[in-house]
Amino acid sequence: MMVKIRVTWFLFLAAMISLLAACDSAGDGSPMDGMDSGMMERHMAPIPPEYADLTNPISADAASLARGQALYEANCATCHGDDGEGDGPAAGGLEPPPAPIAHTAQMLSDAYLFYRISEGGSIAPFNSAMPAFEGNLDEQERWEVINYVRSLGGDMMGNDMMGGNMIMGGPGFLLFAGIIAAVVLVVIWLVRRTSGHNQAAESPLEILKRRYARGEIDAEHYEAMKRELEEE
Numbered sequence: 001m002m003v004k005i006r007v008t009w010f011l012f013l014a015a016m017i018s019l020l021a022a023c024d025s026a027g028d029g030s031p032m033d034g035m036d037s038g039m040m041e042r043h044m045a046p047i048p049p050e051y052a053d054l055t056n057p058i059s060a061d062a063a064s065l066a067r068g069q070a071l072y073e074a075n076c077a078t079c080h081g082d083d084g085e086g087d088g089p090a091a092g093g094l095e096p097p098p099a100p101i102a103h104t105a106q107m108l109s110d111a112y113l114f115y116r117i118s119e120g121g122s123i124a125p126f127n128s129a130m131p132a133f134e135g136n137l138d139e140q141e142r143w144e145v146i147n148y149v150r151s152l153g154g155d156m157m158g159n160d161m162m163g164g165n166m167i168m169g170g171p172g173f174l175l176f177a178g179i180i181a182a183v184v185l186v187v188i189w190l191v192r193r194t195s196g197h198n199q200a201a202e203s204p205l206e207i208l209k210r211r212y213a214r215g216e217i218d219a220e221h222y223e224a225m226k227r228e229l230e231e232e
């Protein structure tokens, strides 16, 4: 019994480790490729209290989007690219690379976006070339640029790679779900196999009883062998 529990634990740990490895490598060659490895950490960064509760007060109507577009093209496209894919002419060589904000902005809060555009990337955990715009763009302009960036995702993405929401849609998510399902299935299969093996590990007396029950040995042999076992 102890053995069984230990084996199950071992398999559980092994499964968790391979799951972590799978999460880690999900960036390679998957549709999430535009996401560099430090991006998760940046997206989890605490938002300073003065920004934390902000929501966009400017509705994303045509006029706002037009102003946002002009601001974006003048201030952001060199790095983030015309379509917000992170591939502008000045992107090359930047480490971390400019975020594909057409996509990431879909899942990031108003407060985070406004904070990042206001203060840029000069501090940890960002440590990036992202400039601070609080001196160049007033608050309304920052919100309008956010409206425009969000509209990029909506327009271009449609049913593209990641769907409207990177985390729950598209092949990136399916790939991830597939890996998890595969790991779970393998674990179930392994656990079943080991509990099968455990039957073979039952005590000699139990084996003897089973063989007798199946009629493989007669009563006389059974009694004799049982006595022998009990004397041991």
Ligand code: HEC
Pocket: 042, 043, 071, 072, 075, 076, 077, 078, 079, 080, 090, 094, 096, 097, 098, 099, 100, 101, 104, 105, 108, 113, 116, 117, 120, 121, 126, 127, 128, 129, 130, 131, 133, 145, 146, 149
């Ligand atoms: C000099 C290049 C450069 C310019 C110009 C620039 N950015 Fe960035 N930006 C970056 C880099 C590099 C990152 C990724 C690292 C980081 O998050 O700090 C980034 C990150 C961001 C993020 C965070 C996205 C995320 O997924 O975490 C937002 C939002 C953003 N930029 C918006 C803008 C906007 C809006 C403008 C124009 C007003 C702009 N940026 C101009 C380089 C630039």
